Amino acid sequence: MDSIKNFINYKQKEIILLVKKLISIQSFSGQELMIADFIAKFIAEEEIKVIKQKHDQTNNVIVIIGKGEPTLIYNGHLDTVCPTAEMWKITKPLIPLEQDGKIFGLGSTDMKGALASLIFAAFYLKETDFQGKLILALTAKEEIDGSGTKAFLDYGVKKKIFTIQKTAALVAEATAMQMVSVGCRGSAFITIQVKGKGGHSANPDKTKNPIGKLAEIILDLPSFVADLGKNYKDEILPLPTATPTAFWSGVVSKGSEVLTTKKNSVPYLAEAIFDFRNTPRLTENNFEDFKKELNQFLKKFSADGFKITWDFTAKPGTGHKIDPNHDLIKLAKKTLEENLGRENIKIGFEQGSNDAAAFGNVGIPAVNKVGPGTIGVNHKADEYVEIKNILLATEFYIKFALNYFNHFGGKNVNPKN
Ligand SMILES: [Zn+2]
Known part of the structure; x- marks a missing residue:
């Protein structure tokens, strides 16, 4: 048995204990201070240098092991998505429970299990000789706007912690x-507003009903998205999608509470929110193509006097993509297959967006994701992670880092930059 496996066997109980501890600390987006403090203290006890980066309400933890170049950044996020506590059956969100080789609890898969694997991988690597620098970037607010990782990248460049040319990243x-994921689509949340003409609903011919018009738009949306798919498809990533997620009109509301509905009048306004998932090609010129296509599509609905406008509901996010033949991807696959003995490793993609986009946007090649979490249980009640995958991930993060420093020593990781 190799020394890495020995280390993981020896530390197994501590790793699992750390996953449970992290689950028990509430860390909704924007409220990561407590978990950041805990992790910083936990790591500092091993006599490892820890930087607590505070930026507005953002609390990141940055850990640096080794020195020189090349640099490898392991990225994990500290925040979780606020769950509906009543839907949990097996345990409560902040009460970790171990059962049948799994740990249940909020963030177990997304992604406190991975955080524990990264931290213990760093503990092992601290005692190992290698030429280069490993950085753990444990960041805030991934689930809302990715601003934690962006703040980390700004800080790292400014303080010259790494150079873009000799750095790669992996999102856990x-x-x-x-x-091994090689990309994810970007996201754009859009509000479409239709203004018509209100009036008494006993005389509908004297009104312009925005509800019907907005319904027409929604019904025609699949053809619009199909055209986008034809013109902007990506050879790796799935086609663009647009999903209506909210629709309202004719209601008087306060927040999410409906105060009254207007039963006998035609409203003048109808609004809907759409979740667009874009391929990188559609957004590579800072969403200009996307805006042009959407304006073109909406134009035909305003022919009979309706006023149709739209806006981004939140700042849109670009997608991420790395060439599946990039040495970094080959190295990740090889590490899983040859060093960990895993079979049938897929090269795939992520449907949703993640922090890998932030690395791509500054020119750092990134493995879109490799991590221990269970696919399809994130953001859901009774989220769980398998213990065997947490241990495998710890082994992977150690071996991949060593392979990386070996392979890229003295080379530019990203010769294009
Ligand atoms: Zn996540």
């Missing part, structure tokens, strides 16, 4: 250690 999101 869930792949159940079965897949």
Whole structure:
């Protein structure tokens, strides 16, 4: 048995204990201070240098092991998505429970299990000789706007902690250690507003009903998205999608509470929110193509006097993509297959967006994701992670880092930059 496996066997109980401890600390997006403090203290006890980066309400933990170049950044996020506590059956969100080789609890898969694997991988590597620098970037607010990782990258460049040319990254999101992800689509949340003409609903011919018009738009949306798919498809990533997620009109509301509905009048306004998932090609010129296509599509609905406008509901996010033949991806696959003995490792993609986009946007090649989390259980009640995958991930993060420093020593990781 190799020394890495020995280390993981020896530390197994501590790793599992750390996963449970992390689950028990509430860390909704924007409220990561407590977990950041805990992790910083936990790591500092091993006499490792820890930087607590505070930026507005953002609390990141940065850990640096080794020195020189090349640099490898392991990225994990500290925040979780606020769950509906009543839906949990097996345990409560902040009460970790171990059962049948799994740990249940909020963030177990997304991604406190991965955080524990990264931290213990760093503990091992601290005692190991290698030429280069490993950085753990444990960041805030991934689930809302990715601003934690962006703040980390700004800080790292400014303080010259790494150079873009000699740095690569890996995001530790869930792949159940079965897949190496090479990209994800971007997201754009859009509000479309239709203004018509209100009036008494007994005389509908004297009104312009925005409800019907907005319904027409929604019904025609699949053809619009199909055209986008034809013109902007990506050879790796799935086609763009647009999903209506909210629709309202004719109601008087306060927040999410409906105060009254207007039963006998035609409203003048109808609104809907759409979740667009874009391929990188559609957004590579800072969403200009996307805006142009959407304006073109909406134009035909305003022919009979309706006023149709749209806006981004939140700042849109670009997608991420790395060439599946990039040495970094080959190295990740090889590490899983040859060093960990995993079979049938898939090269795939992520449907949703993740922090890998932030690395791509500054020119750092990134493995979109490899992590211990279970696929499909994130953001859901009774989220769980398999213990065997947490241990496998710890082994992977150690061996991949060593392979990386070996392979890229003295080379530019990203010769294009
Ligand atoms: Zn996540």
